[in-house]
Amino acid sequence: MSDSASNDTLTSQESPSPAERATLVGGRRRMSTDRWFQRLCIATAAASVMVLVFLLASILVEGIPALTSTLVLGTPEPNPDEAGMWPAITGTLWVCSLCALISLPLGIGTAVLLEEFKPRSKFALRAYQLIQLNISNLAGVPSVVYGILGLTAFVSMFSLFDQVREPGAAAYEIGATYYDQFSNLASDPFLSMGSEEVAERYFFVPVNARTDAPTIPKPGMQALEYVDNVLVPVEVTVTDPFDAPAEPEALSYAIDINAVPGRISEKNWYYFRLPFGRGVLAGALTLMLVILPVVIISAQEALRAVPSSLRDGALGIGATPWQVVWNVTLPASIPGIMTGSILAMSRAIGETAPILIIAGIVYIRNSPHHLMDSYTVMPLQIYNWTSRPQEEFHQIAAGGIILLLAILMTFNAVAVLIRHRMHKQQV
C-alpha cells in the first residue's frame, strides 16, 4: 500500500501483487526449525517416561524381595518380618468398590440430567449453569479439604445425633444384634463334679431377650454358645446358678450374679448407624466427593460426543426421553464414560490425604466386616511404614507400592476389557 493511487490497480497485470512482491522465508531455515521442534518434543516426552522408568525401577529393586505371602496375607506387626497389609488391601477393596457403587450412578445420573434434559425455563437454565459452574470448581479442590468436609459431614454428622439422643435410648442403627456374654467357670465346683472335666464355656444371650440381670439365664431362653468358632443355639435349663445342676453339661452360669455381663455385638455387613463414625462408608463417601466432579465432567463429555442425529432418530420413531437415554445415548457413550470412571477410580485408590483425616493412623489388624467397621487403606499403610525409621519397613513399603500398582492395573485392565466388549457389541 505504498502507493495510494495504485489501490485500484492491485489486480492489474503490470504491477506485482503484494504476495508476489514479498520476500519468501528460506526453506532450509524453516526445515531446521521444524526438526528442532520435533527433537524438543521427543526430549520432553522422554523426560517424563524416564522419570517413570526410574521410579518404577527403584521401587521394583527395593520392593521385590519384600513381596512375600506374609506381606499380602499378614497383618501389620511391630516386627517388619511378620508385617503384612491384608487389612489394608481388603480396606482398599471395600472403600473403593463402595465408592464406585455410590459415585458412578450419582455422577452418570447428574451428567445425564445436565446433558440430556436441558430445561426450557430461564430460571431452571440459571440453576443448571450454577450446578455446572460448581462442578467445574469442585474438580479443582484439594482432596485434603474434602477430608475435613467428610469428617464433619459423614463421620460426626455435625454432632446432630449425639445431642438429640437421650442416654439409654436406642441408638440410630440397624443390622446389629447385641448379646450379653456369660461364662460358666471351668473351676466351678458345681461343674467339675468328680473326675469329670468340664471346659469353660461362654454363652451369649440376645439382649432383647433379657429382662433383668439376676434372672439370666432362665429355662426356655435361647442362648448361643461358641462351638468351634460358630455360634450354636443351646437351650438354657437352669436359672439359679447356685441350684444344684441336674445335667452339668447343659448348664450356664453368670460368673457372678451381681456382675455386669460383658455386652458384645454381632454386626451384619449392612450394619448401619448414624452418625457414620470412622467407618468404611464415611471413607467411601468422602472419596466420592473427591472423584464425583471428575466422573460427572467426563460422563458429560462422553454424552456430548454422541451425535444428536442418534437422539433425533430415536425421538423420531416415538421414543420417550427416558427410552432415548437408556437405549441410545447411554450405550453409545458408555466407552467414554468408562474411560473417565477408570481415571477417577484410579485416583480414589491412590488417595491418601482425605483417608488420613477420616480414618486417622490407627493400628487396624482386621479386615472390615461391615459398612461402619474401622479400616485402613493401602496408601495409608504404605505411608505409615515409610514414616518409620527402620530400613526394613521401607522395604515392605516398597513391596506395598508394587501391590498397590498391581491392584490399580487389575482394576484398569478389567475396566478396559469391559469398555472394549461394549464397544464391540455396539459397532
Added chain:
Amino acid sequence: MSIVSRDRKVQVMNNTGEPIPSESANAAPGQKPEVALHLDNLSAWYGDFQALHSITLDIPKNQVTAFIGPSGCGKSTLLRWFNRMNDTIFSARATGTLRMGDQDLLSSRTDVVDLRRRVGIVFQKPNPFPKSIFENVAFGPRLHMKLNRSELNDLVEWALRKASVWQEVKDRLHSPAVGLSGGQQQRLCIARAIAVGPEMLLMDEPCSALDPASTLAIENLMDELRSQYTIVIVTHNMQQAARSSDRTLFFFEGRLIEAGDTELIFTKPTQKQTEDYVRGRFG
C-alpha cells in the same frame, strides 16, 4: 385442469393456497382427495426470529408432496413441526392450526410419542443406531408393541422388504448397521420408520448425502410407498422434486410462495420468484 405426471393425477392448488378440486389417483374420480394434514395460518419462531409466516395449506393423503426453496426458507422447520421434532429445540414455538384428522398437533396435550409413531421421519444424514441391522428395525416396535420373537422377526422382515433393502441385508441381519453403504443405511432408516406403522413419512433431504444410484433407489422406493403412506419430502434437488413428487410447494423467506401440481410448478409457475428458483437463477 388435469395435468398428468407419470400416470398420476394430482390435486392442484392455486397460489393463494386455496385447493382447486381435481382428480386424484387414490380417490374416486370427481372426489377431493383426503387431507392428511391441514395447516391454517401456521407461524413459527426460533426465539425472536420468525421462521414461518402464516402458512396455510393441505397435505393430501397418499401423495408425495415436495417442499422446495433456498436454504433457510423454513421448509425443514415446517416439516419438523409435523411430528413436533421442534420440541427438542429450546426456543422453537408455533402458533396457528396444525391438524391431523381431528387432532390438534400443536396442543400441549398431544401425545407426542404416539404422534411420532404415526408420523415417521427420515433425516438428511442416515442415522442408524450403533446396533445390528435387526436391532435397528426392531427398536421402534419394541417401544410401541407387544410382540413375541417370531412376530418381531416377521415385522422386521416386512419393514426391510418394504424399504427394498431386504435382499441386500437378509444374510447379515445381525451385523452392525454402520457397516452398510450410505444408501443402504438410509433405506434402513426408512425401514425403521415404517416398522412402527406410521401413516405419514417425513423426509428431510433424504438423498443429499447419497450418490446418484442410491438416490434413484430411494426415489423408486418413495414411488412404491406412496400408495400406503403420505410422504412429505424436503429437497434441494429440483430434479428430484420434479421426478418424484405429485405436488410441489415453493417456500421463500418463511412464506409459502406457490403451491401446486409438480408439473405446473416446473413448467408454468405463476410467481416470478418460483420461476427464478426452478430455472436455477438463484438459490
